[in-house]
Amino acid sequence: MTTPPKTVKLTTAQAIIRWLSNQFIEVDGEELRLCGGGFGIFGHGNVTCLGEALYEARDALPLYRGQNEQSMGFAAAGYAKQWLRQRFMFCTASAGPGTSNLLTSAALAHANRLPMLMLCGDTFLTRLPDPVLQQMENFNDPTFGVNDAFKPVSRYWDRITHPAQIIQSLPAAIATMLDPGDCGPAFLGLPQDVQGWTYDYPEVFFEKKIHRIRRVTPDASEIAEAAAALRGAKRPMIIAGGGVQYSRAVAELTAFAETHQIPVVETIAGRANLRDTHPLNIGPIGVTGSDSANAIAAEADVILAVGTRLQDFTTGSWTAFAQDAQLISVNAARHDAGKHRSLPVVGDAQCALRDLGAACEGYSTPQDWVARAQEERHSWVAYVADNVCYGDNRPNSYAQAIGVVNALCNPKDRVVAAAGGLPAEVTANWRTLEPGTVDVEFGFSCMGYEIAGAWGARIAQAEREPDRDTIVFVGDGSYMMLNSDIYSSVLSQKKLIILVLDNGGFAVINKLQNNTGNTSFNNLLEDCPTIPEAFGVDFASHAASMGALTETVANPAELGEAFKRAQVSDRTTVIVMKVDAYEGWTTEGHAWWEVGTPHTTNDPKVQEAHVDWESSRSKQRRGV
Numbered sequence: 001m002t003t004p005p006k007t008v009k010l011t012t013a014q015a016i017i018r019w020l021s022n023q024f025i026e027v028d029g030e031e032l033r034l035c036g037g038g039f040g041i042f043g044h045g046n047v048t049c050l051g052e053a054l055y056e057a058r059d060a061l062p063l064y065r066g067q068n069e070q071s072m073g074f075a076a077a078g079y080a081k082q083w084l085r086q087r088f089m090f091c092t093a094s095a096g097p098g099t100s101n102l103l104t105s106a107a108l109a110h111a112n113r114l115p116m117l118m119l120c121g122d123t124f125l126t127r128l129p130d131p132v133l134q135q136m137e138n139f140n141d142p143t144f145g146v147n148d149a150f151k152p153v154s155r156y157w158d159r160i161t162h163p164a165q166i167i168q169s170l171p172a173a174i175a176t177m178l179d180p181g182d183c184g185p186a187f188l189g190l191p192q193d194v195q196g197w198t199y200d201y202p203e204v205f206f207e208k209k210i211h212r213i214r215r216v217t218p219d220a221s222e223i224a225e226a227a228a229a230l231r232g233a234k235r236p237m238i239i240a241g242g243g244v245q246y247s248r249a250v251a252e253l254t255a256f257a258e259t260h261q262i263p264v265v266e267t268i269a270g271r272a273n274l275r276d277t278h279p280l281n282i283g284p285i286g287v288t289g290s291d292s293a294n295a296i297a298a299e300a301d302v303i304l305a306v307g308t309r310l311q312d313f314t315t316g317s318w319t320a321f322a323q324d325a326q327l328i329s330v331n332a333a334r335h336d337a338g339k340h341r342s343l344p345v346v347g348d349a350q351c352a353l354r355d356l357g358a359a360c361e362g363y364s365t366p367q368d369w370v371a372r373a374q375e376e377r378h379s380w381v382a383y384v385a386d387n388v389c390y391g392d393n394r395p396n397s398y399a400q401a402i403g404v405v406n407a408l409c410n411p412k413d414r415v416v417a418a419a420g421g422l423p424a425e426v427t428a429n430w431r432t433l434e435p436g437t438v439d440v441e442f443g444f445s446c447m448g449y450e451i452a453g454a455w456g457a458r459i460a461q462a463e464r465e466p467d468r469d470t471i472v473f474v475g476d477g478s479y480m481m482l483n484s485d486i487y488s489s490v491l492s493q494k495k496l497i498i499l500v501l502d503n504g505g506f507a508v509i510n511k512l513q514n515n516t517g518n519t520s521f522n523n524l525l526e527d528c529p530t531i532p533e534a535f536g537v538d539f540a541s542h543a544a545s546m547g548a549l550t551e552t553v554a555n556p557a558e559l560g561e562a563f564k565r566a567q568v569s570d571r572t573t574v575i576v577m578k579v580d581a582y583e584g585w586t587t588e589g590h591a592w593w594e595v596g597t598p599h600t601t602n603d604p605k606v607q608e609a610h611v612d613w614e615s616s617r618s619k620q621r622r623g624v
Contacts, residue, residue, distance in 0.1 A: 012198075039064045236302045319592045383589075396580060476537065486548050
């Protein structure tokens with residue numbers, strides 16, 4: 001006679017938290033909790049039941065109190081990036097607006113292929129008290145609510161309508177978040193009543209489980225086809241994306257490039273795959289790239305793209321490459337591997353580079369091509385060296401601030417930037433000192449990610465390298481959108497060094513506006529017709545009110561001295577410097593970017609800019 005399994009009576013919320021606390025992962029031979037904890041703001045959709053369960057597990061799963069649900073999601077994304085997607089954080093928000101505030105950060109995690117678990121309040125399953133506070137009623141479908149809006153921005157979505165469902169749903173969510181080809185955010189809607197309902201769960205469900213991220217071995221025929229194309233190349237090039245780091249394949253990429261002497265260029269997400277000084281590092285590619293990388297991309301006959309989704313800033317809206325260049329795309333995600341008539345190699349980057357290297361044994365790139373690429377790189381290095389210089393009556397610029405910090409930081413410090421002009425400036429001007437030390441969030445280009453994402457990264461960094469700094473470059477526009485995690489970093493004693501570079505508004509979009517022939521309008525404060533008299537924000541005083549140490553500096557030399565003081569401090573420090581809105585931008589290194597411009601206009605400057613912009617369209621590759 002079969003003995004029935006032992007059970008334990010728990011609420012749905014208690015079971016979720018107990019199960020999460022027993023999930024582990026092996027990282028570099030060490031067993032660590034898969035979930036590093038969570039970020040939470042309580043409300044009537046999660047405080048009474050999920051909050052009760054989290055209190056009991058507060059040591060195993062530390063809960064960081066957020067200031068804004070969107071920034072909690074950004075922090076979870078920053079944490080996952082720092083851990084190379086091997087660990088994740090959950091976010092919990094109340095029903096209604098608390099949860100809907102997470103939509104933007106879910107989209108960011110989805111675009112960047114980052115694991116994040118959302119445990120969010122939902123309306124009562126019984127509907128007996130309907131309509132409840134903050135419920136969004138759909139007159140024709142009572143099952144359709146705010147939480148359904150997360151379906152397009154989640155890799156896994158479920159609404160728990162019975163306590164037993166989590167026995168299937170939780171493992172499925174984790175499997176999605178750990179899958180290299182399908183990685184992204186997972187959403188669980190938790191109706192307020194269901195959270196508190198009990199069920200007799202099998203005790204085996206809560207046994208300790210050790211997860212390992214699978215490495216998908218590429219198909220031998222795909223390797224053979226890719227190798228044949230590479231072996232016939234006269235001017236090959238490697239595009240190294242963020243997937244190289246997530247696969248922990250930096251060493252394999254380096255060895256492959258060195259063995260076959262193939263020049264390497266980096267995407268924005270792939271910055272810091274190779275050190276700046278590596279002789280085969282030809283620079284960042286694309287719209288925010290370098291003259292060197294873009295020059296060889298235009299001439300390359302075979303392009304090996306590794307771990308990149310080939311978004312438009314990488315491809316110059318598909319004008320960066322010769323029309324007849326053959327793409328080979330190594331990617332764990334089938335969707336990304338087959339883009340633009342690529343020869344797909346679906347599989348793990350580390351495995352694929354090893355297999356491809358063996359299949360290309362004996363092949364070496366013609367030396368004149370390598371010399372040509374290195375000559376372009378030397379010219380770009382000289383340009384950057386001049387670009388970051390200050391003095392000689394040059395106006396303060398982003399590039400100068402980047403150069404100052406780059407020269408003073410520890411090689412293993414982490415640098416974080418996101419939307420506005422700083423992603424381009426960091427990508428172009430930052431010299432990588434150690435692999436895996438740059439986080440430029442440009443998958444979703446989210447203003448407000450910088451400080452929150454850095455806070456999450458710092459939480460992760462403190463778990464392994466507490467003596468290293470997390471450095472934030474943020475413009476005044478992004479700062480104004482989301483700055484409250486300065487307070488979070490101070491409260492949690494997770495030190496950040498934040499550089500606020502104030503150019504008086506949304507200057508990079510003003511630059512795009514001007515470059516397309518338009519008059520400055522509604523971007524810089526001084527150009528807003530609804531602002532009778534513009535004035536600047538005292539960012540230092542504002543940050544100081546949240547507990548940060550602050551300094552306002554007049555120039556890059558003063559910034560350097562302030563940065564040194566921030567390095568030896570044990571508290572979050574905010575350094576503020578004004579930069580010019582019009583002068584000092586990095587003007588070289590840009591590929592074409594498709595932007596919708598007016599086909600008809602009363603302004604001759606706009607018409608002229610439209611014609612000029614469209615003149616590069618003939619270079620655009622046609623593909624799917």
